[in-house]
Amino acid sequence: MVSSLFLFFILFLVSLLIILALIVRPKSVRIPIKSRHVFITGGSSGIGLGLAHLAAAEGARVSILARSPEKLAEAKRSILLATGVEVDTFSADVRDYDAVSKAVDESGPIDVLVVNQGVFIGKELEKQSPEEVKFMIDVNLLGSFNVIEAALPSMKARESRGPASIFKAGIYGYTAYSASKFGLQGLAQALQQEVISHDIHVTLLFPPDTDTPGFEEEQKKRPELTSIIAGSSGSMKTKEVAKICLDGIKAGKFTVTCHFIGFLLSLAIVLACFH
Numbered sequence: 251m252v253s254s255l256f257l258f259f260i261l262f263l264v265s266l267l268i269i270l271a272l273i274v275r276p277k278s279v280r281i282p283i284k285s286r287h288v289f290i291t292g293g294s295s296g297i298g299l300g301l302a303h304l305a306a307a308e309g310a311r312v313s314i315l316a317r318s319p320e321k322l323a324e325a326k327r328s329i330l331l332a333t334g335v336e337v338d339t340f341s342a343d344v345r346d347y348d349a350v351s352k353a354v355d356e357s358g359p360i361d362v363l364v365v366n367q368g369v370f371i372g373k374e375l376e377k378q379s380p381e382e383v384k385f386m387i388d389v390n391l392l393g394s395f396n397v398i399e400a401a402l403p404s405m406k407a408r409e410s411r412g413p414a415s416i417f418k419a420g421i422y423g424y425t426a427y428s429a430s431k432f433g434l435q436g437l438a439q440a441l442q443q444e445v446i447s448h449d450i451h452v453t454l455l456f457p458p459d460t461d462t463p464g465f466e467e468e469q470k471k472r473p474e475l476t477s478i479i480a481g482s483s484g485s486m487k488t489k490e491v492a493k494i495c496l497d498g499i500k501a502g503k504f505t506v507t508c509h510f511i512g513f514l515l516s517l518a519i520v521l522a523c524f525h
């Protein structure tokens with residue numbers, strides 16, 4: 251008798267959760283890319299450059315922002331060669347709000363903002379200098395705040411141009427890097443609530459190891475154990491990751507993961523934390 255009551259209670263609870271999930275589930279949305287303004291920070295290399303290629307090929311007006319004018323010029327040339335599209339380039343450091351704000355204003359109202367810039371120095375925490383920690387937090391987290399704050403007013407003010415999107419791209423040896431990225435998760439969750447009434451959709455990407463120039467550099471320095479753990483989920487080609495990103499943006503998804511093993515690895519890490 252007690253066990254059937256318990257079973258009934260569990261069934262009731264599960265049904266309630268399913269009903270709740272159905273009620274609060276956000277309605278599906280499509281974010282168009284063609285003829286929209288796609289602004290990509292860190293667009294001169296790796297995943298950002300891959301996304302810039304894809305968005306240009308799909309008929310978007312594309313702007314890319316990064317520090318090095320040489321890398322920006324090379325990226326512009328490669329996109330022009332591959333797609334025939336001339337992208338706008340902006341040289342600025344995301345840590346400098348005024349420079350970012352100037353670039354965003356010059357580029358014009360943004361429909362799809364891809365906050366992709368990132369730096370990673372993989373090391374165990376006790377081997378990481380305070381300067382390295384600060385550097386990652388400044389570029390990855392505070393830099394993202396700068397970019398979003400600069401772009402948001404004009405994104406909100408865009409009138410009847412269809413839904414908009416803000417897109418943001420931890421394991422052993424990644425303590426400071428993970429802290430900077432976890433901060434972004436909190437940012438994204440709260441921001442989504444703030445901007446949904448303006449039909450702006452936030453997407454977070456959880457990329458696996460991706461064969462970008464940044465990743466190549468980082469691999470030379472990271473701890474051996476990090477390579478073993480990260481290696482178990484395999485690395486992906488920049489083009490594949492960029493395609494998954496753009497599909498995620500277009501589908502208005504809140505989170506985008508790239509492969510099943512990566513998803514399982516992230517679950518395993520969460521469970522290990524609760525052990």
Ligand SMILES: NC(=O)c1ccc[n+]([C@@H]2O[C@H](COP(=O)([O-])OP(=O)(O)OC[C@H]3O[C@@H](n4cnc5c(N)ncnc54)[C@H](OP(=O)(O)O)[C@@H]3O)[C@@H](O)[C@H]2O)c1
Nearest residue numbers: 292294295296297316317318343344367368459460462464
């Ligand atoms: N590749 C991976 O395996 C991997 C895995 C997980 C997450 N991610 C994340 O995915 C994103 C892209 O990674 P990626 O591997 O494609 O990187 P990447 O090849 O190193 O490219 C980084 C881009 O960010 C720009 N950038 C760096 N610091 C900047 C700053 N202070 N201000 C403005 N732009 C800056 C770089 O240009 P300049 O140097 O000229 O400024 C470059 O365009 C990052 O957020 C990264 O954390 C990558």
